[in-house]
Amino acid sequence: MTIFADRRWPNETGIGIVMRELEDRMPTNMKAVDLEVKGSIGSPFSPFAISRSLLGRGSKGVFFSAGFVPPLFCQLPSFVIVHDLTHRRFYGExxxxxxxxxYKRLYRRSSGIACVSEFVRSEFLEWSGIAAEKVHLVYNGVSARFTEYGERHAPGYEYVFYSGNHRNYKNLDRLVRAYAASSLPSREIRLVLTGEHNHDLSRRAMEYGIGDKVVFTGIIPVEEMPAYYRGARAVTYMSSFEGFGLPTLEAFACGTPVITSNISSMPEVAGGAALLVDPYSVEKMAQGLDAITTNEELRHNLIAQGRKRKSDFDWDISAKLLWKLVRDCAKA
Structure with a gap:
């Protein structure tokens, strides 16, 4: 069976990771063909670009996207993964x-859809009105490179680590404020964030007198990311919304305690193995940062529970289910 894939997501992105992990586990009787879709993923013409790339591909096979973009028209069965509905929540009217x-109409035309958490599936079903039997739960896994064993990032100071982009719903403005309100700056525990220098966050840090305590790493090569998790005193992922949140699992696998939010998908993924806080309360966030860096009993318990919880998310199991669903939609 030929799988015509939209592979536009960069490897270092969350969807890029999902795409690579699933395709690496594709059954031997399936073959992936890169559609080499032109244009920006986020363009309103993206569904048309996919359809144009499918022209002349014949009537056998399946269109598949590990991302959220369905084709505008497609004579093949189509299967897409929906990671969240953040675009309609946080990206403007x-x-x-x-x-x-x-998109709602295009999703309804799809042969099958996978959602990465029960939270996302429930929200997607309510929004789309699609029959429940057509929308499946397929959890993400955690990549094998994330383990407790290996090099630790050692910059010469202790730090709490945030891994992700700087979009508004990542709640980084409140994170910087909570960090400033916590005891961490006075204890010389820095806040390390992935990504290029963010002028707005830096200005906020300067206002609170912690400008030298907030560190931006730039783009971290994927092979170096586990070292940053292992070296951290804790991982912080206190977003105001997530469809899944791979960094939580990655931290569990690296033996690092996690503080995350008590809303959307984050409690589902954490499964009791992370410290949950209200991401809209700077005070609660600050208290959580203090607790997870000072309370050794709490830290020990979170690390132990994280080891157990990460075993519930296995790419081998997820890929086996996903490709079965893709195969089934081709037969329907």
Whole structure:
């Protein structure tokens, strides 16, 4: 069976990781063909670009995307993974309207859809009105490179670590404020964030007198990322919304305690193995940062529970289920 894949997501992104892990476990009787879709993933013309790339591909096979973009028209069965509905929540009115009037119709035409958490599946079903039997739960896994054993990032100071982009719903403004309100700066525990220097966050840090305590790493090569998790005193992932949140699992696998939010998918993924806080309360966030860096009994318990919890997310199991669903939609 030929799988015509939209592979536009960069390897270092969350969707890029999911795409690579699933394709690496594709059954031997399936063959992936890169559609080499042109144009930006986020363009409103992205569904059309996919359809144009499918022209002349014949009537046998399946269109598959590890991302969220369905084709505008497609004579093949199509299967996409929906990671969240953040675009219609946080990307402005135009994006919400586009989702509600265009994407919803395209999703309804899809042969099958996978959601990465029960939270996302429930929200997607309510929004889309698609029959429940067509929308499946397929959890993400944790990549094998994330283990407790190996090099630790050692910059010469202790730090708490945030891994992710700087979009508004990642709640980084409140994170910087909570860090400033905590005891961490006075204890010389720095806040390390992935990504290029963020002028708005730096200005906020300067206002609170912690400008030299907030560190931006730039883009970290994927092979070096586990060392940053292992070296951290704790991992912070206190977003205001997530569809899954791979960094939580990655931290569990590296033996690092996690503080995350008590809303959306984050409690589901944490499964009792992370410290949960209200991401809208700077005070609660600050208290959580203090607790997870000072309370040794709490830290020990979170690390132990994280080891157990990460075993519930296995790419081999997820890939086996995913490719079975893709195969089934081709037969329908």
């Amino acid at each position: 135009a994006k919400r309207i586009y989702y509600d009037h265009i």
